[in-house]
Structures are given as structure tokens and as C-alpha cells.
Amino acid sequence: MLRLVPDEERGERFNVGVVMLVRSRDFLGFRAQLDRAKLSALGPRLDSREIGEQLSNLRRIADGETGAGLMARLPLHERFHWLTAPSSTVLQPSELHTGLCTDPAMTLGALFNRLVA
Structure with a gap:
């Protein structure tokens, strides 16, 4: 989960994206939407x-786009860890959660619809 933290002191935040890695399927998914x-x-x-623009750049990195810089060239799991590393910026990842799925793209969409959209 990727959250937007407009003011750290007030502790307010809201979900803006979902990042999902399924190594066994060679899948790294990223969906985001700014409310x-x-x-x-x-x-x-x-x-x-x-x-x-920041959310778009993160998606490009997750997708491994050639023009998205050095991070986009990393293997899937390293891109995932970079995208989900704790940060003190306005965009912050939540703690990681594990789970199982049979259809990563469908699960990513369901999580996005439930938690972000």
C-alpha cells in the first residue's frame, strides 16, 4: 500500500496506490490514483x-520502462523493495503484508478497488 501523508505532524494519510509482487509468477504490479x-x-x-507525476514515475519504475532510470532496470524483487522501502516523503509505503493468489492482476485490481478507488 502506498499512502499520501500531507502533513506528518497531524498524522493524516490516505491510500493512493497498491504495489504487489508475486515472485512465482514473475509479477510486479503497481496501481495508483490520486484523489x-x-x-x-x-x-x-x-x-x-x-x-x-511522482505516482506516474513510480508506476514506470514498477513496469521497468526503459526511460524510467536506473531503478527500472533492477530485477523485479529489487524494484519492489525499492518501491516499498520506508521513507519520510509525502508518499510513504505502509508495512508489507503477505498473501496468496492465483491471478495476480485480478488480485491487484481487487485490492486497488477496495483500498484506494
């Missing part, structure tokens, strides 16, 4: 365009 109304209410001084 601009929530951002406007909780972090009116933050630039929604800039945050949208």
Missing part, C-alpha cells in the same frame, strides 16, 4: 500535478 478532493482538503498547499 484530488482529499488532497485539497488535507493538504491544500501540496501540488497535485507534482504528486501525480
Whole structure:
């Protein structure tokens, strides 16, 4: 889970993305969506365009796009660990959770719909 933290001192945050790794299927999925109304209410001084670009860049890294820089060239599991490493920025990953699935893309979509959209 990727969360947006508009103001660390207030402790407010909301979900903006899901990152999922299934090594046995060679699958790294990333879906994100910025709720601009929530951002406007909780972090009116933050630039929604800039945050949208950051989310887009993270997706490009997860997808391994050739123009996305050095991180995008890493193996799947290393990209996953980079995307989910603790940080003190406005975009912060939650603690990791494990699970099992038979269809990674469908599970990613279901998690995204339940937790973000």
C-alpha cells in the first residue's frame, strides 16, 4: 500500500496506490490514483500535478520502462523493495503484508478497488 501523508505532524494519510509482487509468477504490479478532493482538503498547499507525476514515475519504475532510470532496470524483487522501502516523503509505503493468489492482476485490481478507488 502506498499512502499520501500531507502533513506528518497531524498524522493524516490516505491510500493512493497498491504495489504487489508475486515472485512465482514473475509479477510486479503497481496501481495508483490520486484523489484530488482529499488532497485539497488535507493538504491544500501540496501540488497535485507534482504528486501525480511522482505516482506516474513510480508506476514506470514498477513496469521497468526503459526511460524510467536506473531503478527500472533492477530485477523485479529489487524494484519492489525499492518501491516499498520506508521513507519520510509525502508518499510513504505502509508495512508489507503477505498473501496468496492465483491471478495476480485480478488480485491487484481487487485490492486497488477496495483500498484506494
